[in-house]
Amino acid sequence: MNQVLDWLNNNSDLIVHYGINLTLAVVIFFVGNKVAKFCAKITEKAFAKKKVDKAVGTFVSSIIYSLVFAAATLMALSQVGIETTSFIAILGAAGLAIGLALQGSLSNFASGVLIIILRPFKSGDYIEAAGHSGSVEKIEIFATELRTPDNKVIIIPNSSIMSGAITNYSREVTRRIDLVVGVGYDADLKQAKQVLQSVLNKNPKILKDPSYNVAVFELADSSVNFVVRPWVNTTDYWDVYFDLMENIKIALDDANINIPYPQMDVHVQK
Template sequence: METIVHWVDDNSSLIIHHLFQGLLALIIFFIGMKLAKLAANLTEKAFSKRKVDKAVGAFVGNIAYSIVFAATLLMALSQVGIETTSFVAILGAAGLAIGLALQGSLSNFASGVLIIILRPFKSGDYIEAGGKAGSVQRIEIFSTELRTPDNKVIIMPNSAIMSGAIVNYSREKTRRIDLVIGVSYEADLREAKNVLKSVLDKEPRILKEPAYTVAVLEMADSSVNFVVRPWVSTSDYWPTYFDLVENIKLALDDANIEIPFPQMDVHLHKD
């Protein structure tokens, strides 16, 4: 115990110096963390003020955070006496090894960059990609956040999005509703067609241009099928879709036009 006390007395100035350097390194690290978050927030706000898609701002903000964090870490290590030049070289070699091990993550990062450059969708768009569908909330460095209509959050790897087809339901201002309405073979086709047209004419959300289509599609097993294809604003798609299905059913009922269900006729022959 006495030896330790003597060693502390003899090296007190050195101990104080290292403690001071360590404390300074911690202060630099914590300040750097704050600055990294601040840099990310300021980047997002700058993009937002210029009316750039907020998903792009979030992506660039994440990159700014990573750069400031890495610089802070190197400064803190340098403060405690670690040679950062050799440390950077070690990090480079380690980064190569980690990069080979984490090819999937690098693929996600590269896909995120492609999403920002190619802009197949923007924040708020309703898309279908990688077998999932939802509204785009944020584009991160490695993943994209989607929100489903029933308020579920889906975190999609960027590589999964860019590796297949992307369906963007929100890019165009208009969408076409496709309905197939079947009537019985006994029904008057002209009357049925007029009833369908009257329902479309009474719906104010249906666009005049392009004009809607009502035509006989096919003579199916149990019904004669009409195709009903009106155009609406993208924001009105689902409300109009639901109302049309209901109104068409009510109008056909009022006109005594049967909407058949699948059926089979069995004929028995006696010898």
């Protein structure tokens, strides 16, 4: 015990020196983290004020946070006596090995940069990519976040998005609804066509230009199939779709035109 006390007395100045440096390093680290978050938030607000796409602001703010946090970490290490120049050299050598091991993450980062540059979609667009669909919430360094209509969050790696087909349902102002309506072979086709046209004419959200199309599409096994193809504003797509499905059935029933179910004639021979 006496030896410990003697050592503490003999090295008190050194202990105080390193204690102060360690405390400062911890303070620098935590303050640097706060500053990094603050800079990222300020950047995102600045992009929003300039009315730049939210996804771009999120992506750039993520990069700024990483850079400021890395700088703060190096300052904290320097404060405790670690040579940052040699440390950076070691990091560079280790970075090459880590880069080879983390090719997927680097690929996600590169794909995120391509998404920002090529802009196949923007924040708020409803897209389908990598087998998932939803509204784009934000684009980050390594992944893109989607939100589904039933409020589920899907996080997709950026490389998975850029390596496959991307369907953007929100880019164009208008969309076409494609319906196939079957009527019985005993139905009056002209009357059936008029009924379908009257349903479309009554819906105020269906666009006049381009005009809709109603035509016989197929003489199927159990029915004569019509295609019903009206154009609507993209924002009205699902409202009109559901409305047409209901009103077409009601209108055909009122006109005594049956919608046949699949059936098969079986001939039994003795």
